[in-house]
Structure formats: structure tokens, C-alpha cells
Amino acid sequence: MPKVVVFDEVGGPEVLRVVDEPIAEPGAGEVRVRIEAFAVNPLDQMVRAGQSPRPIQLPHARLGAEGTGVVDALGAGVTGPAVGDPVILAAIPDFEARGAYAEYTTLAADRVVPRPDGMDPVDAAALWVAYFTAYGALVERSGMRPGDHVLITAASGGVGRAAIQIANQIGAVPLAVTRSAAKEPDLLAAGAAAVIATDREDVGEATRRHTGGTGADIVLDAVMGPGLAELSLAAKLGGTLATIGWLDPRPASFPANPSLTIHRFMGFADMVNPVITRRVAAFLAAGVRTGVLRPTVDRVFGLDDIVEAHRYLEKGTATGKIVVRVQPT
Template sequence: MPRVVVFDETGGPEVLRVVEEPVVEPATGEVRVRIEAFAVNPLDQMVRAGQSPRPVRLPNARLGVEGTGVIDALGSGVTGLAVGDPVILAALPEFATKGAYAEYITVSASQVVPRPAGLDVTDAAAFWVTYFTAYGALVERAGMRPGDQVLITAASGGVGRAAIQIANQIGAVPIAVTRHTAKVRSLLDAGAAAVIATDREDVAESTRRHTAGAGADIILDAVLGPGLAELSLAARLGGTLAVVGWLDPRPASFPANPSLTIHRYMAFADMTDPQTVSRVAAFLSAGVRTGALRPRVDRVFGLDDIVEAHRYLEKGTPEGKIVVTV
């Protein structure tokens, strides 16, 4: 029988286990996807550890909000898709009961999008959530335009690197923020116009230096925490702050720049809107086709090594996405 990753209690990576479960036949309007690879995300770690923003039903809970594979079976009434089509999972709101950490998954046909030509399986597994989040926050919410100075925190992560590429694709100016001087070269190579390493520089002061004293037009923040007040001072008056994550679980400080327009962006809400999904998919596919967008995969694990994959995520050092092949 097909294998799936489950957990019966919250805790460390060791609570994850691989079990066998019967394959599910697709109902009307559904497709079954044979998963080829999936990504391991910080949200997965939070859910597994019992820090989920919403309750998780135990036992036999699942994980996984993104993955890629091939359509294996069609339910009645499905049009525009065929068995054998390579797809990306576009929305998994029920990931705690029907997550991508599995060999097969059955979902609504509206929850898959065609896999862009030019992406191999590993890259495709690392693509959708990070690039959707970066595009949605920067373009759909913050209204990023050519010439905008964009400050990107946690820039070494998946969303950060996606934001750098998307800013460059549009003609904005990405300024990356990292905690470690050792990552400066890598981020410059990834397309950042400048890099601020907070182990040696002040964010607000350095941002003003890189923006001729004006400050950033947009800040894309994946950290939150008590440093938010200081970070807000890096924005220009009337600038925009788009928050996409909470890597620092401590209470966030109130922004010290009262003129900011603040967006708390949750990509999973937009992923259930067909028009937004179609718009984002078109933009991302064009970026892949031209070579402007290419995910960075830090490390690849096998399904039997899922515990080690989560241990690696908890180290907090990945430069790019962690992918598990099935």
C-alpha cells in the first residue's frame, strides 16, 4: 500500500512516522496525484511541534502544504486535465488531514495547476508556496512597481530568495537582510542589489545609505518579533510593510514608523481564489520560461529520512528549500 507520513502527538521530529494507508479513489470533481516530491516548510515544523495557528486533530495527523507529481486518476466531471499531466499542488487548506507528505493525494481538481515547463521535479516541489507568497505580498498587496526599493528580511530562505528574483523581474531594487556576514556573497549572487548583515550593521542606517537617505519603499518581513519596531525605521515615510511570517515567535513590537501601511499577508487565503491563482500562475510560469525565476534547493531527502529532514530544518541554517523525493 502507499506510504504516508503521520504523527499521533506533537513534539520533536521523532514523532513523525511513515505508515501505509489505502489509496483513495477520486470523487466527483477530484483528481488523484502520485506525488514525486514535496517541500518541508517552517509551517510544517510549527504544526508538528504543537505551535499551529489552528488546532490539529490527533492522532494520525498529516503534514505538507506543497508538492508536485503526476495525475494518476480523474473523478467524474473533471475537464481540462488528463492522467499523466504533471502538476503542482496549488492549495491544501486541509493539509493536517490531507497533506502532501505522502505517495498519493486526492484533491479537488481546482487545487492543482500545471507544472511549468522547465522545472524539474525537485525545483517544482520547492516552487509554489514561496513564490506565491513573495509575489502575493509584494505585488498583490504592496503594489510593488519598477524602481521601488524593497527591503527583504530572512533573505536566505525560500521566500526571501523568491522575493529577490521577483523584484528583479519587475524592475524593483531588492535589498537583502541576513543575520550572517557569511551569507552576503551568496545573496549578491542570487540577485540582491545590496546586502545588510545584521551581525555587523544597523538595518535602518544601512538601508538609508543604500537608498540615498530615503528609506525603503517596501519592507517584506518574515521575522516579526521584538525587532519589528527597529525594522520599521528602515522604511520611508508613507512606505509599506508586508509581513509574511513569524520566524521569531516572541511578541512583536509596535512599528516605530507610524506612517507605514501594514499588510499581514496570508498566502493560503489567496490560494483558494481561482482568479488570484490564475494570475499568479501566469506570472510565475512566465518567469520560469524566461529564466528569471528559479528556486534554490538547499538539500534533498528521501521519504524514509523525513525525521532527518525536520531535524535539518530545525537547525535554522538552510539556504533555500528542503525537498523530500518520494
Template sequence: MPRVVVFDETGGPEVLRIVDEPVVEPAAGEVRVRIEAFAVNPLDQMIRAGQSPRPIRLPHARLGVEGTGVIDALGAEVTGLAVGDPVILAALPDFEDKGAYAEYTTVLAGRVVPRPAGLGPVDAAALWVSYFTAYGALVEKGGMRPGDRVLITAASGGVGRAAIQIANQIGAVPIAVTRHTAREESLLAAGAAAVIATDRENVGEATRRHTGGAGADIILDAVMGPGLAELSLAAKLGGTLATVGWLDPRPASFPANPSLTIHRYMGFADMVDPVTVRRVAAFLAAGVRSGVLRPTIDRVFDFDDIVEAHRYLEKGTPSGKVVVTA
């Protein structure tokens, strides 16, 4: 029987276990997807550890909000899709029952998008959440335009590297922020116009140096925490701050730049809107075709090594996405 990753209690990576479950037939309006690969995200780690933003039903909870595979079966009333189509899971808000940490899952037909041609399963598994989040925050909310100077925190992570590429595709100027000088070369190679390493320089002063004294037009922040007030001073007067994560779990300080337009962007809210999904899917497919957009993969694990994949993510050192092949 197909295998599924579940957990019966919250805790460390060791609470995850692999079980066998029968194949489920897709209901009306659903498709069944044979999963080829899925990404391991910080949200998965938080849920497993008992830090979920909403209650999780135990036991036998599941994980996984993004993945890719091939349509294996169609439910009644499904049109426009066929068995054998390679797809990306576009949203899994009901991941407790139909998570991507599995060899098969069923989802509503409207919650898959075609896998861009030329993108293999590992890269495709790492595309949707990071790139959707970066695009949604920068373009849909932040109104990013060609020439905008965009300051990107946690730039070595999946969303950060996606934001660098998306800024370049638009014609904006991505300025990457990292805690470690050792990552400067990698971020420049990833497309950053400049890199600010906070272990050697002040982010506000360095941003003004890279922007001719003006400050960033847009800040994309995945960290939050008490450093948010200081970070806000790196923006120009009348600039935009878009927050997309909470890597620092401590309470966030209030932005010290009162002229900022602030967006708290939660990508999963947009991922269930079919109009937004079509727009983002078209943008990403175009970027993949042109070669500008390509996920950065830090490490790939086998399905049997899901516990090790979570342990690796918990170290907090990935430069790109962690992917598991099913």
C-alpha cells in the same frame, strides 16, 4: 501499498512515522496525484511541534502544504485535466487528511496548476508556497513597481530568495537582510542589489545608505518579533510594510514609523481563490520560462529520511528550500 507520513502526538521530529495506506479513489471533482516531491516548510514544523495556529486532529495527523507530481486518476466531472499531466499542488488547507507528505493524495481539481515546462520535480516542489507568498505580499498587497527599493528580511530563506527574484522580474531593487556576513556573497549571487548583514551594521542606517537617504519603499518581513519597531524605521515616510511570517515567536513590537501602510499577508487565504491562483500561476510560469525565477534548493532528502529532514530544518540554517522526494 502507498506510504504516508503521519504523527499521533505533537513533539520533536521523532514523532513522525511512515505507514502504509490504501490508494483512495478520487471523488467527483477531484484528481489523484502521484507525488514525486514535496517541500518541508516551517509551518509543517510548527504543526508537528504543537504550535499550530489552529487545532490539529490527532491521532494520525498528516503534514504537507505543497508538492508536485503527476495526475494518476480523475474523478467524475473533471475537465481540462488528463492522466499523466504534471502538476503542482496549489493549496492544501485540508492537509490533515490530504497532505503532501505521501506517495499519493487526492485534491480538488481546481487546486492543482500545470507544472511549468522545464521545471523538474525537486524545483517544482519548492516553487508554490514561497513564490506565491512573496508575489502576493509584494505585488498583490504591496503594489511593487519597477524602481521600488525593496528591503527583504530573512533573505536566505525560501520566501526571501523568491522575493529577490520576483523583485528583479518586476524591475524593482531588492536589498537583502541577513543575520550573517558569511551569507553576503550567496545573496548577491542570488540577485540582491545589496546585502545588509545585521551582525555588523544597523539595518536602518544601512538601508538609508543604499537608498540615498530615502529609505525603502517596501519592507517584506518574515521575522516579526520585538525588532519590528526598529525595522520599520528603515522604510521611507509613506512606505509599505508587508509581514509574511513569524520566525521570531516573541511578541512583535509596534512599528515606530506611523506613516507606514501595513499588510499582514497570509498566502493560504489567497490560494483558495481561483482568480488569484490563475494570475500567480501565469506570473510564475512566465518567470520560469524567462529563467528569472528558479527555486533555490538547500538540500534534498529521500522519503525514508523525513525525520532527518525535519531535524535539519530545525537547525535553522537552510539557505533555500528543503525538499523530500517520494
């Protein structure tokens, strides 16, 4: 029988277990996807540890916010995807009945998008959430334009690297913020126009130096926390601050730049909007086709090694996405 990862109680990585379950038939308007690979995300860690943004029903809860595979079966009334189509899961499944941590999953037919032609399943598994988040915050919300200077915190992470590439695709100027100067060569190779390392320089001063004294047009922040007020001063007057994460769990300080337009972007809310989803899918497919968008995969695990994958995630040392390659039965 097909394998699926479940957990009956919240806690550390060891609560995850791989079990066999009968394959489910897709309901009306649904497709069944044979999963080839999925990504391990911080949201999965939060849900597993009991820090989910919404209640999770136990026991037998599931994980998995993104993945890729091949359409295996169609439910009644499905007229879009066809059996055999390579697809990417385009919206977070629920954690009670389905998820990407499995050999098969079912979901609504309008919640999958075509996988870019020729894209390897491991790379495709690392694409959707990070690039959707970066695109949504920078383009859909902040209106990023060619020539804009974009300051990107947590630039070594999956969303940070996606933001660097998307800024380059638009023609903007990505300025990468990292805690360690040792990461500068890697971030420059990833496409950053400049790297600001907080262990050697002040973010605001460095940003003004790289922008002719005006400050960043857009600040994309995945950290939040008490440093948000100081970070806001790196933006120009009338600039934009888009927050996308909470890597610092401490209460965020109020931005000290009163002229900013502030967006709190939550990508999963937009992923259920089919108009936005189609727009993002088209943008990403074009970027993959031209070679501008290239997901960075830090490490690949097997499905039976899911506990080790979560332990690796918790170390916080990954410099790209963590992907699990599934070997279907």
C-alpha cells in the same frame, strides 16, 4: 501499498512515521496526484510540534503544504486537468485526510496548477509556497513597481530568495537583510542589489545609504518580534510594510513609522482564490521560462528519511528549501 507519513501525537521529529495505506479514489470534482516530490516547511514543523494555527485531529494526522506530481486519476465531473498532466499542488490540503507527505494524495481539481514546462520535480516542489508568498505580499498587496527599493529580511530563506528574484523580474531593487556578513557573496549571487548585514551595520542607516537617504519603498519582513519598530524606520515616509512570517516568536513591537501602510499577508488564505492562483501561476511560469525565477534547494531527502528531514529543518541552517523526493510504488 502506497506510503504516507502520519503522526499520532505532537512532538519532535520522531513522532513521524511512514505507513502503508490503500490508495484512495478521487471524489467528485477531485483529482488524484502521484506525488513526485514535496517540500518540508516551517508550517509542517509547527503542526507536528502542536503549534498549529488551527486545531489538528489526532491520531493519524498528516503533513504537507506543497508538492508536485502527475495527475493519476479523475473524479466525476472534472473537466480541467487530465490524467498524465504534471501539476503543482496550489492550496494547502487538510491535515486529517490528505497531505503532500505521501506517494498519492487527492484534492479538488481547482487546487492544482500546471507545472512549468521542463521543470524538474525537485525544483517544482520548492516553488509554490515561497514564490506565492513573496509575489502575493509584494505585488498583490504592496503594489511593487519597477524602480521601487524593497528591503527583504531573512533574505537567505526560501521566501527571501524568492522575493529577491521576483523584485528583479518586476524591475525593482532588492536590498537583502541577513544576520551575517558571511552570507553577502551568496546573496549578491542570488540577485540582491545590496546586502545589509546586521552583525556589522544598522539596518535603517544602511537602507538610507542605499536609497539616497529616503528609505525603502517596501519592507518585506518575515521576522516580526521586538525589532519590528526599529525596522519600520528603514521605510520611507508613506512607504509600505508587509509582514509574512514570525521567525521571532516574541511579541512584535508596534511600527515606529506612523505613515506606513501595513499588510499582514497570509499566503494560504489567497491560495484558495482561483483568480489569484491563476495570476500567480502565470507569473511564475513566465519567470521559470525566462530563467529569472530559480528555486534554491538546500538538501534533498528520501521519503523514508522524513524524520531526518525534520531534524535538519529544526537546525535552522538551511539556505534554501528542503525537499523530499518520493519514489512511488
